[in-house]
Amino acid sequence: MFNMKKNLQIIIEAIKGSPLLPQDRTDLITLFSLVKQDTDLEPTAKLFSEDPSWIEKINDNYKGKSAAIAARSSVAWDKIIEDEERQLRQFEV
Amino acid sequence: MYWIATVAFGRPRNDKDMESFGLQQNKESAPERESFDVEKGLSRERTILERFHGRAKAIARVMLFISALSAESIITKEARAEEPGTSIQTEHNLNSPDEQETIESKKNITTSSQWAERYVNNAQAEYEDANIKTKEEARQFIITFVDTFIAEFYLPTEGQILKSSAHTIGKRFYTGDDLNNIAEQAAKMKYIIRNLIVRIYHDEADIPSNESEFYQHRLGQITDIRGTILDQSARRPEISDSDYIKKEIEEMAKKTPKSEKKIKYTEEKRYL
Numbered sequence: 001m002f003n004m005k006k007n008l009q010i011i012i013e014a015i016k017g018s019p020l021l022p023q024d025r026t027d028l029i030t031l032f033s034l035v036k037q038d039t040d041l042e043p044t045a046k047l048f049s050e051d052p053s054w055i056e057k058i059n060d061n062y063k064g065k066s067a068a069i070a071a072r073s074s075v076a077w078d079k080i081i082e083d084e085e086r087q088l089r090q091f092e093v
Numbered sequence: 094m095y096w097i098a099t100v101a102f103g104r105p106r107n108d109k110d111m112e113s114f115g116l117q118q119n120k121e122s123a124p125e126r127e128s129f130d131v132e133k134g135l136s137r138e139r140t141i142l143e144r145f146h147g148r149a150k151a152i153a154r155v156m157l158f159i160s161a162l163s164a165e166s167i168i169t170k171e172a173r174a175e176e177p178g179t180s181i182q183t184e185h186n187l188n189s190p191d192e193q194e195t196i197e198s199k200k201n202i203t204t205s206s207q208w209a210e211r212y213v214n215n216a217q218a219e220y221e222d223a224n225i226k227t228k229e230e231a232r233q234f235i236i237t238f239v240d241t242f243i244a245e246f247y248l249p250t251e252g253q254i255l256k257s258s259a260h261t262i263g264k265r266f267y268t269g270d271d272l273n274n275i276a277e278q279a280a281k282m283k284y285i286i287r288n289l290i291v292r293i294y295h296d297e298a299d300i301p302s303n304e305s306e307f308y309q310h311r312l313g314q315i316t317d318i319r320g321t322i323l324d325q326s327a328r329r330p331e332i333s334d335s336d337y338i339k340k341e342i343e344e345m346a347k348k349t350p351k352s353e354k355k356i357k358y359t360e361e362k363r364y365l
Contacts, residue, residue, distance in 0.1 A: 008237065022250040026208065030215050031162055033237045036223060043154045054152070061156060065163040072129040081138050084156050088142070091149040 007041035008032060014048035018055040028059055057087070131164050169222075201334065205252030206271035209278035212242045216285050228304065231293045235286070235311055242282055243314050246275070255341060266341065268334040272326040279319045286312060 011032050015025050035041055047054050061080070068076035138160055142153040216238035225231055245251065252271075254263035267275065287297070290308055294300045300308060330337065 006233075008233075012241075026211065026251065029241070030211075031166065033215070034166070034219060035162070038233075040158070043151060044158065047152060047155050054155075058155060058159060062159050062163055065160055066167055068129070069131055069134075069164055069167045072131075074129040074134065077129060077134045077138075081141055084138070084153075085141060088145050088149040088153055088156075091145075091147070091152060 007038050007045040008035070010045040011041060011048055014045075014052055015055055018052060020056060020059055024059050024063075028055075028062065031062065131168070135160050135164060169218075201268045201270040202274050203253060203268055203271055205265050205267050206274040206278070208245060208251040209242070209275050212238065212245065213278045213281045213285070216242070216282065220285055220289065225289065225292065228293055231289055232307065234289065235307070239282060239286060239311050239315070243311070243318070246318050253338075264341075266338050267322075267325070269326070269329060272322050272329075276319050276322045276326070279315050279322070283312060283315045283319075286315070 012029055015028055018025065020028065032041060032044070044058075047058075061084070064076070064080045064083075067073075068080060135157075139157055142157055145153050216234075219234065219238065223230070223234070225234055249263050249265040253266040255266055286308065290297055290300065297308075330340075332340070
């Protein structure tokens with residue numbers, strides 16, 4: 001199994017070491033802190049540990065999705081999915 | 094629709110192009126608010142992202158996870174806002190002079206104490222929703238919400254922070270109302286810890302000796318925070334908040350070695 005420590009702790013340490021603004025750091029930590037099962041955080045902890053550049057991308061992803069859902073905007077949501085597809089195509093093996 | 098058309102086909106050059114896209118020519122009309130079914134949106138995203146393989150699949154899993162968390166977070170907030178008795182008070186619907194005084198006294202609360210409200214509100218929400226039953230869950234709750242609250246107070250990253258150099262721990266500046274707010278939030282956090290103890294152990298006296306230190310340490314730290322804040326509040330000079338911060342900066346400048354003064358001014362611009 002991947003984690004030697006709790007996955008949430010790994011995520012918190014990774015986020016605190018990232019160049020995010022303090023407000024964004026807190027909001028992202030709070031989001032992950034609300035997850036009940038620590039095992040659900042394993043893929044995220046693994047991603048942030050292996051490639052910390054994804055912390056900022058995931059933060060942008062989260063902010064965009066929150067705004068789209070709050071506004072109930074399918075246009076904004078579709079744009080986010082387009083961006084995700086574009087990002088993922090670079091990694092497809 | 095206009096936005097999607099421009100992304101897909103490029104910006105229309107003239108009205109004839111606009112017609113070929115089937116778009117209205119009246120650019121001044123406000124766009125209609127889209128209706129968006131969250132469940133269907135999540136499902137659509139899942140259908141698209143599940144097609145990826147390898148490393149992309151691992152990243153896609155995290156993206157889908159973020160979608161689920163975002164949706165849950167927003168929908169929960171909206172549900173809370175709709176609960177009876179949670180309407181926001183404004184100066185126009187206040188009934189008593191005491192309530193008016195509360196609103197007015199909160200006017201000088203800055204980011205230096207707003208972080209504390211957010212931490213406590215999140216802890217309260219989690220305490221109510223998570224149905225914490227075991228000692229391990231209680232410990233995890235304390236580490237996640239209480240330890241981070243204490244860490245943010247002593248190692249500030251949010252708010253109006255003064256630093257004498259890039260390498261020192263910042264000193265957070267508080268208005269008088271910030272001090273009161275932090276003291277209030279610390280009291281609430283202590284109340285949450287005590288409720289948690291009662292839930293798990295039924296009485297503070299019933300906590301086993303090998304676990305008692307864990308909770309007493311946190312309760313002690315929160316008490317220290319309140320003591321520090323109340324002490325600062327009592328010793329505060331009777332001057333305006335802006336005069337007070339000028340005074341603090343002057344004092345800090347006197348103590349800063351010449352070699353570090355350049356860094357200090359850069360930090361001031363960043364944090365003030």
